[in-house]
Every structure is written in structure tokens, then in C-alpha cells.
Amino acid sequence: xxxxxxxxxxxxxxxxxxVDSPQREGxxxxxxxxxxxxxxxxxxxxxxxxxxxxxxxxxWRKDFPIDWPQDHYIARRDFAKFLCLTSxxxxxxxxxxxxxxxxxxxxxxxxxxxxxxxxxxxxGGTLTFRYPxxxxxxxxxxxxxxxxxxxxxxxxxxxxxxxxxxxKGVIRCPCHEGLFDLNTGENIAGPxxxxxxxxxxxxxxxxxxxxxxxxxxx
Amino acid sequence: xxxxSIRPRRPFTREQRTTVIYGMLAFILILVIxxxxxxxxxxxxxxxxxxxxxxxxxxxxxxCLGLNAGLLRYLxxxxxxxx
Numbered sequence: 001x002x003x004x005x006x007x008x009x010x011x012x013x014x015x016x017x018x019v020d021s022p023q024r025e026g027x028x029x030x031x032x033x034x035x036x037x038x039x040x041x042x043x044x045x046x047x048x049x050x051x052x053x054x055x056x057x058x059x060w061r062k063d064f065p066i067d068w069p070q071d072h073y074i075a076r077r078d079f080a081k082f083l084c085l086t087s088x089x090x091x092x093x094x095x096x097x098x099x100x101x102x103x104x105x106x107x108x109x110x111x112x113x114x115x116x117x118x119x120x121x122x123x124g125g126t127l128t129f130r131y132p133x134x135x136x137x138x139x140x141x142x143x144x145x146x147x148x149x150x151x152x153x154x155x156x157x158x159x160x161x162x163x164x165x166x167x168k169g170v171i172r173c174p175c176h177e178g179l180f181d182l183n184t185g186e187n188i189a190g191p192x193x194x195x196x197x198x199x200x201x202x203x204x205x206x207x208x209x210x211x212x213x214x215x216x217x218x
Numbered sequence: 219x220x221x222x223s224i225r226p227r228r229p230f231t232r233e234q235r236t237t238v239i240y241g242m243l244a245f246i247l248i249l250v251i252x253x254x255x256x257x258x259x260x261x262x263x264x265x266x267x268x269x270x271x272x273x274x275x276x277x278x279x280x281x282c283l284g285l286n287a288g289l290l291r292y293l294x295x296x297x298x299x300x301x
Binding site for chain 1: 236242246249269287
């Protein structure tokens with residue numbers, strides 16, 4: 001007799017003597033023994049091909065069951081595990097944002113940089129420049145004689161390059177028809193979730209300098 | 219007589235375990251959706267220069283992960299009890 005058969009025989013002989021124990025329902029009174037017993041334990045439906053109990057089966061047979069009820073259970077259990085992995089990924093991402101924020105703080109304030117001169121920028125004209133890094137495209141706009149505006153050129157939706165329209169007073173993103181107010185940089189239509197980052201400007205004589213970036217959420 | 223301390227635990231049937239896992243999935247889904255919302259809101263705040271919400275949101279997300287891990291641990295537990 002094999003080990004598993006012996007163990008199963010022993011476990012069936014160990015019946016709890018109390019009235020309400022799982023294997024004694026209906027055994028103590030006049031009621032027929034099967035009156036309170038479940039009609040059929042669903043666990044008994046699964047019979048592996050070699051006839052041995054489930055807990056003696058290899059792991060692969062437990063992970064790929066041959067009957068639908070067990071397959072439904074396994075599928076939902078694995079989906080729950082996948083969702084927990086997704087939960088871990090979100091938590092890691094959340095802390096990654098915190099680490100990125102620390103690095104951004106350590107970089108300190110952006111440098112002062114000359115981005116153009118008044119003489120080369122006519123009223124109603126625009127100029128592109130890069131600030132604070134070499135990959136940060138920005139636009140400089142001169143809507144009137146005494147007014148200068150500068151914003152990041154990356155749309156806050158998906159970083160497409162935005163195009164200013166001075167006559168209409170808007171900055172438009174051609175990718176998904178996002179619109180920003182020319183005077184404030186605020187998002188006024190379309191999918192962009194935030195205003196355009198504003199570049200702080202200083203004019204010294206004829207030269208225009210960028211001195212900082214103002215990020216905004218509203 | 220058997221004492222209550224050595225009374226064998228009655229394992230969950232497969233139907234019961236399927237019901238348990240449906241309830242668990244409902245909780246886990248709600249928590250993961252909450253984490254998704256936290257992540258997008260924090261990313262929006264970070265890109266907009268608002269640093270105040272970053273670490274509280276990270277702690278909230280960690281709590282959600284802890285709850286999910288606890289539920290998953292319970293799932294392993296009921297499978298172990300079944301044997």
C-alpha cells in the first residue's frame with residue numbers, strides 16, 4: 001500500500017466524536033445519516049488521471065486543472081496575484097516620483113541665460129530658444145511694444161510643440177487641438193491638464209535674459 | 219474526548235473559496251484603482267511643481283499595497299489549510 005493510501009485511510013478513521021463535527025452530521029439521532037450531509041462535495045468532482053489525491057499531484061496539474069469550476073478558481077486567483085503585482089508597480093512608481101523630486105531639488109535654480117535681443121524681435125513676432133537645458137524648447141512672444149512673454153514649447157498633454165497665434169491671442173497644440181491663453185499660458189481648451197510652464201524674463205538694455213521657470217498646476 | 223484545541227479545522231470547499239476570491243478581487247480592484255488615481259494625480263502635481271502631495275501619496279499607496287499583500291497572504295493561507 002502506498003504512503004498516500006495509508007494516510008488517507010488513517011485520516012478517514014479520525015472522526016471527531018462530537019455531535020456537530022463535520023463528519024458526524026445526522027449520525028446521533030433518528031434522522032437518516034444522509035439528511036444533513038451535502039448532496040455532493042464539489043471537491044470530489046476533480047479526479048486526476050492517475051487517481052491520486054490532489055495534494056499528491058505535481059504543481060503543474062494544480063495550475064492547469066482539467067475541470068471548469070477549479071479552472072475558474074485558479075484563473076481568479078492568478079488575476080488577484082497579477083493585481084497585487086500591479087499594486088506593487090504603482091507603489092514603486094509613486095516612490096520613484098519622490099526620488100525624482102529630490103534630484104530636481106538638488107539641481108537647484110536654473111541659470112540666467114541670454115535668449116535674444118529686443119532688436120531682433122519685432123512686435124507680434126516670436127522666437128524659439130532652449131532653456132534651462134539643451135532639450136527644453138521654449139517660445140518667446142512679443143505681443144506689444146512693451147510686453148514680452150515666454151513659455152515652454154512642450155504641450156502639457158503629450159509634449160507636442162505648441163504654436164503661438166498672436167492675432168487670436170492663443171497658443172495652439174496641433175496634435176490634439178489643445179489651446180492655451182497667450183497672455184497667461186493657462187490651458188483653456190482641449191486635453192492639456194496644466195498651464196504651460198512660464199519662463200521668467202529680465203530685460204537689460206537690448207538683451208533679453210531668462211532667469212527662471214515657473215511650473216504651475218492651475 | 220477531543221478537546222476543541224485539537225479539533226481539525228474544516229477546510230473551505232471549492233465553492234466557498236471561489237466566493238472568497240470574488241470578494242477579495244472586489245477589494246483588490248478598488249485599491250488598485252485608488253492607486254492608479256493617486257499615481258496620476260501625483261505625477262500631475264510633480265510636473266506642475268507642487269511637491270506637497272508627493273510623500274503623503276506615496277505613503278497612502280504603500281498602505282494600499284500592504285492591504286493587497288495581506289489579502290493575498292490570506293489566499294495562500296486558505297489554500298494551505300485545505301491540505
